[in-house]
Structures are given as structure tokens and as C-alpha cells.
Amino acid sequence: MRPSDVLDADAVRQWVDVCVRDLRALRAEIDGINVYPVADSDTGSNLLHTITAARDALSGRDVPDAGAALTTAADAAVRAAKGNSGIILSQVLRGMASSAAGSDALDGAALAAALRSADSAATSAVARPVAGTMLSVLHAVSTALDDRDGDTASGVAVLAAKTAAEALANTPNQLAALAVAGVVDAGGRGLVAVLDALVETLTGVRTPVPARTTPHARAGEEPSPRAWEVMYLLTVPDGGGNGTDTAGGLPALRRALSALGDSVTVAEAGEREYAIHVHCADIGAALEAGLDHGRPHRVRVEPLLTPGPAEPAVAAADRAVVAVVRGEALADLVGGEGTPVLVVDADGEPTTEDLLTLVTGTAATHVTVLAGGVRLTAAAERITGHPMLEDRDVVVVPCASPVQVLAALAVHDPGRRAGADVVAMAEAAAATRRGEVVVAAEDAITWVGRVAAGDVVGFIDGEVVLIESGDAGRRVERAATGVLDRMLAVGGELVTVLVGDGAPDGVADVLAEHLRAERPDVELVCYPGGQTDAVLLMGVE
Known part of the structure; x- marks a missing residue:
């Protein structure tokens, strides 16, 4: 393999070839550590299937430049993508292709930009990105590649692979399912292999791939489906149709699928075409959601299996x-x-x-x-x-x-x-009585009197107990101490206060001084709460 300081069309071909080789070697290992979001032992197989489609599309095809090669690989990968990890990998290629469009070859700055674009494309395709997954590893790479304009392409690839490996090692600290199983994220492991392949393509130095892997052992009864992995391509009509916002990634479809299950992905697959993925219990509902927005085709459904009784590696x-x-x-x-x-x-x-x-x-x-x-x-x-x-x-x-x-x-x-x-x-x-101090947004009538916009209102257990108007600088303090006194009138040993973003400076000190003078037997703890709907939230135990 020829080392190169740029990623040109030939290098893209070589990179995809190496990805296929290494993901094939790693398939059993990656399948064996697949515990999130479902321990169905197919992440390695899905990644290999997806990247193999990209390789086959490039095989024997004349592509004029790196941008065209990445586009060809991405288009094939999106259409063949299997599983959540496969769709994310296809979006990595699509993001890179979008950044590299029209480029003969990618130097260091262009490769860094392409990988940052890959991060954006993959993250935007997933309805709710989760820390500790393939997306976390990819985002760590993107962050590390900020301001790397002076690097060579090989230098960018080496940094990307090194960063990805470090981020992968941290995934069990981000996702409890991984920590419990004692594994790293399976999709992230696949992404590290893809970036290691990029390093080999550009430097000629191969990252060793383990020769022996240990997949999950399955024994005992045949597991039964708990839910289903539903995948299809969706072609939407011109202009979106049915309220579809094609530029926004079909937000209504995302919401509908998210109400059915999890691992929702809506990824661009070309002009007016999207790759859809969801884990859910109702296959028909997932397809009907697509029909509301366009024409589903190339539908694939696979069972998500609950591990059998002799599944030792994924104990929860x-x-x-x-x-x-x-x-x-x-x-x-x-x-x-x-x-x-x-x-x-x-x-x-x-x-x-x-x-x-x-x-x-x-x-x-x-x-x-x-x-x-x-x-x-x-x-x-x-x-x-x-x-x-x-x-x-x-x-x-x-x-x-x-x-x-x-x-x-x-x-x-x-x-x-x-x-x-x-x-x-x-x-x-x-047993915790709750109090609130809020600033009225509009005029109102309460059972303790009329409230004008801007007045400070005190609540105990959801009921209005006092209204403070007048001096703007002191009314929050008066309301806070008034609510606190009423709450403590029936007893209490501990007061917890969450201070909102709109609270005046020093209000916690005012409460502390008030309790020292009036109720020295009561303990007070104050925390920043960050809430915007209440100036103060109080609890009395």
C-alpha cells in the first residue's frame, strides 16, 4: 500500500477496502460486545454489511476525484445500511462526501473539515444522541480536529484515530449499560477500526487487529423477540407533502417514531430520500408513520432478541x-x-x-x-x-x-x-412540604388578593399564601422569608432552597440570617437550581 499525504480517489478506494478487511476480522469481537441499546450481537455484522456495499459500489467504477469517490461510497452505504450503527457509518461517509464535493484530493485541512462534517451529519441523523456511544467517539474526534489547518492528511488521520481510541476507552464511564457488562461501545469500536484503516491508507502503517475474538455464547432456550428493528428507505414527494419539512429532516416523522420506540434515526439518503431506523414493538405503526410522509420501500425488519437464560456476558x-x-x-x-x-x-x-x-x-x-x-x-x-x-x-x-x-x-x-x-x-x-416564590407575569385574581404583573407571589404546596408588591429590591426577600415562616410554623428541621436564574444576589444570605435570628434550630442548605419559572424553590423536612 502506497503512503500518501492526501486522500485522493485511489486512496478512498484503498481506505474502504481496508475497512472491509478489518471489520470482517473484528466482526465477531464487535458483535460480542454489543450490549446497547439492545444486546442483539449484530453491530459488527451491520457495520461490515454497510461498508461492503460502499466497497462494491467503488469496485471497477471510474470516479474522477476524492469527492466523487466519497459520494459513491456514501450513496451505496446509505441504501444498504443495516442497524443503527450502519446508518451512522453511512452518515459519516455522507458528511465527508458533502464536505469534499468537487475536491480532487483532501489535504490535512480538508480532511479535518470532512471529519467534522461527518460528526455533524451523523449527529443530526439521530433523534436523541446518547453519551457513551459511537456518536460520542466521533464527536471527540471532531473536537480534536478544530484548528488543524497546518497538519498533513496523515497527521490528521493519526490524531483522529488516537482520539477515537481514547474516547472509546471512556465510553463505559458515560453509559451504565457498558460499565455493567464490562465492555466498550460496539459501534465506537467499529469507528476506531475505520479510522485505523484511514491511518494505514495514508501512512502505510497497519494497526494490529486481534486474530481471535470471543463472541457472546448463546445457550439454553431460543430467545423470543422483545421488539423489532424496523428499517426502510422513504421517498418524500416534491415540496415535502403532508406537511413534511424535507430540509429539517422530517421532524414530524421523528416525533412519531420516537413515540413508538427508541434508537430513532432519520438520515438523508439522497434527494428527497431518507433512511429510516427505529427499535419498536409495532412494525405496522412504524411503516404507517412513514406512509404519512412519503413512500417506504426496501423495508427490512429484524427481531430484537431478549438474551436467553444462559447469556453470561450481559448480566444487568x-x-x-x-x-x-x-x-x-x-x-x-x-x-x-x-x-x-x-x-x-x-x-x-x-x-x-x-x-x-x-x-x-x-x-x-x-x-x-x-x-x-x-x-x-x-x-x-x-x-x-x-x-x-x-x-x-x-x-x-x-x-x-x-x-x-x-x-x-x-x-x-x-x-x-x-x-x-x-x-x-x-x-x-x-413528607417534604414545597414552597415557591415566583414573579407574576400578568395580572390575576387569587383567593388572597389581586396580583399585578411584576408582583412577587408565594406558594405553599401549590396554593397562593402571600403577595408582595412595592419596593422591587426587597419584595423577593420579603416573600421568601414570609413563605419560609409559614412553612416552618407547623414544624421542620431542614430547609432546602433551589435558587433560580432570576433570583437577586444575596437572597440565600438573607434567608440564612433570618433563620439564625428566628429559627436557629433549623438547618438551611441552598443550591443553584437554574430554574427559570420560579425565583426560589423551597422544601421543608
Whole structure:
């Protein structure tokens, strides 16, 4: 193999050839570590199938330049892509082809740009990217290649492969399912092989591929399908049709598929054509969703198998607790204690796929969900009976406020039996009285008086208890101490306060001083909450 400092058409061919060779050698190993999102042992096979189609398309075909070679490979890969990993790999090629369009050869700067474009294309195709997967490895490469304009193509390839290997090693720290199984991400392992092949193409130095691999052993009863992997190409009419926004990647179709299952991918496959992928329990519904937007064709359906009783390599964690909250600051607080957390926009709700991914990402058979609000709790409860979770016991602890989530987490004890632990968390949440201090956005009538826009309103357990107007600089403080005094009038030993983004400076100090003077027996803890709908959230235990 000839080393080269540019990626030209011949080098693209050689790269794809080496990818096929190495992914064939690694197929059993990659299949054997495939535990997320479903342990169906096919990621290596799907990657090999996808890249083989790209090689076959280039074989014997006259392509004038690197851009044309990448486009030919990408088009074939998208149409043949199998599985989530195969679609992502096809989008890596498509992103590179888009960046390299019209280029005779890619030097270092152009190759770096192409790999960054690959990251964008692959990430945008996936409805909800998950940390600890093939996408994380690819994004780490993209980030490392910022401002590499002075590098040679071989230097860029070496850096990309090195970064990918490091990111791959970190995937078990990002995704609980991998840590439990003691493996790295299977798709990420395949991507490392693809980048190692690029290094060999440009430098002539081969990265050793293990000669012997150990796939998962399957024994005992034949497993039965838990759900299905549904894949098809979708051709949409001119102008989108049926409200389809082709430029935006069919957002309505993404939402429909996300309501059916997880691992949703809607990837561009050419002009007015998309590659669709979803894991779901209802094949017909997945196809009907496509029919609402265009013409599905080349439909492929494969079973997602629940591992049999003698499946030793994918033993799940017994139980886990996850949280759904609003506000990055609160998410950091909860996540800092090791709890997987989903952050939701201030006025939004989590999608079905968001919640399914949160639950399945734990690899636990018993999952307790703590959702920081009435609407978030209702959204979580809606997915407990989802067909994709039929092999898991999912329990939602009722919480009306983030302070109740914190109270529940404070009593969580992994050493207790699962049922007893859920009861303890539910009791702690229910026993926590909740207060809010908000700034009124408009005029209103309440049972304690008239509220004008801009007034500060105090709530206890969802009921208005006071209204503060007048001096803008002090009314938040007056409302905060007033709500706190009313809550403590019936007892309490611990006050937890989450400070919102709109809170005035020093309000936490004012509360601390007030308690020292009025209730020195009460402990106060304040955290940045990051919420935008309330100036302060309070909990009293």
C-alpha cells in the first residue's frame, strides 16, 4: 500500500477496502460486545454489511476525484445500511462526501473539515444522541480536529484515530449499560477500526487487529423477540407533502417514531430520500408513520432478541434510580451524586424516546424514576407500560417539585430491597412540604388578593399564601422569608432552597440570617437550581 499525504480517489478506494478487511476480522469481537441499546450481537455484522456495499459500489467504477469517490461510497452505504450503527457509518461517509464535493484530493485541512462534517451529519441523523456511544467517539474526534489547518492528511488521520481510541476507552464511564457488562461501545469500536484503516491508507502503517475474538455464547432456550428493528428507505414527494419539512429532516416523522420506540434515526439518503431506523414493538405503526410522509420501500425488519437464560456476558445491574429535571444547575447537582439524569427545557416535556433511553441506558431490571414536577411525573408515568420496557420493572415516585426529588435521593439506599427503597423514597418526597416564590407575569385574581404583573407571589404546596408588591429590591426577600415562616410554623428541621436564574444576589444570605435570628434550630442548605419559572424553590423536612 502506497503512503500518501492526501486522500485522493485511489486512496478512498484503498481506505474502504481496508475497512472491509478489518471489520470482517473484528466482526465477531464487535458483535460480542454489543450490549446497547439492545444486546442483539449484530453491530459488527451491520457495520461490515454497510461498508461492503460502499466497497462494491467503488469496485471497477471510474470516479474522477476524492469527492466523487466519497459520494459513491456514501450513496451505496446509505441504501444498504443495516442497524443503527450502519446508518451512522453511512452518515459519516455522507458528511465527508458533502464536505469534499468537487475536491480532487483532501489535504490535512480538508480532511479535518470532512471529519467534522461527518460528526455533524451523523449527529443530526439521530433523534436523541446518547453519551457513551459511537456518536460520542466521533464527536471527540471532531473536537480534536478544530484548528488543524497546518497538519498533513496523515497527521490528521493519526490524531483522529488516537482520539477515537481514547474516547472509546471512556465510553463505559458515560453509559451504565457498558460499565455493567464490562465492555466498550460496539459501534465506537467499529469507528476506531475505520479510522485505523484511514491511518494505514495514508501512512502505510497497519494497526494490529486481534486474530481471535470471543463472541457472546448463546445457550439454553431460543430467545423470543422483545421488539423489532424496523428499517426502510422513504421517498418524500416534491415540496415535502403532508406537511413534511424535507430540509429539517422530517421532524414530524421523528416525533412519531420516537413515540413508538427508541434508537430513532432519520438520515438523508439522497434527494428527497431518507433512511429510516427505529427499535419498536409495532412494525405496522412504524411503516404507517412513514406512509404519512412519503413512500417506504426496501423495508427490512429484524427481531430484537431478549438474551436467553444462559447469556453470561450481559448480566444487568439489579436496580437503578434515574431523575428527570429542569435546569442544568439542578441536573449537575443530581448527576454529581451518580444518578443518571435527563434535563428538560423550561417549558418542554421529555419525549418518549428521551425517557426510554434514560431507563434502558441504566442496564437495570428495576428502575425508579424521580421526576421534578407534576408534568414531568405524568410524562414518566406514561412510559412505564411501554412495550420496549416489558422486561423491566419501572416505578415512578410521585414528585411535584425538584425539592422532593432531592429528598427522595437523600434516603435512597441501594442496600435495601427494591420495594422497601421505593417506599422510603416515596414517603420522603410526600413528607417534604414545597414552597415557591415566583414573579407574576400578568395580572390575576387569587383567593388572597389581586396580583399585578411584576408582583412577587408565594406558594405553599401549590396554593397562593402571600403577595408582595412595592419596593422591587426587597419584595423577593420579603416573600421568601414570609413563605419560609409559614412553612416552618407547623414544624421542620431542614430547609432546602433551589435558587433560580432570576433570583437577586444575596437572597440565600438573607434567608440564612433570618433563620439564625428566628429559627436557629433549623438547618438551611441552598443550591443553584437554574430554574427559570420560579425565583426560589423551597422544601421543608
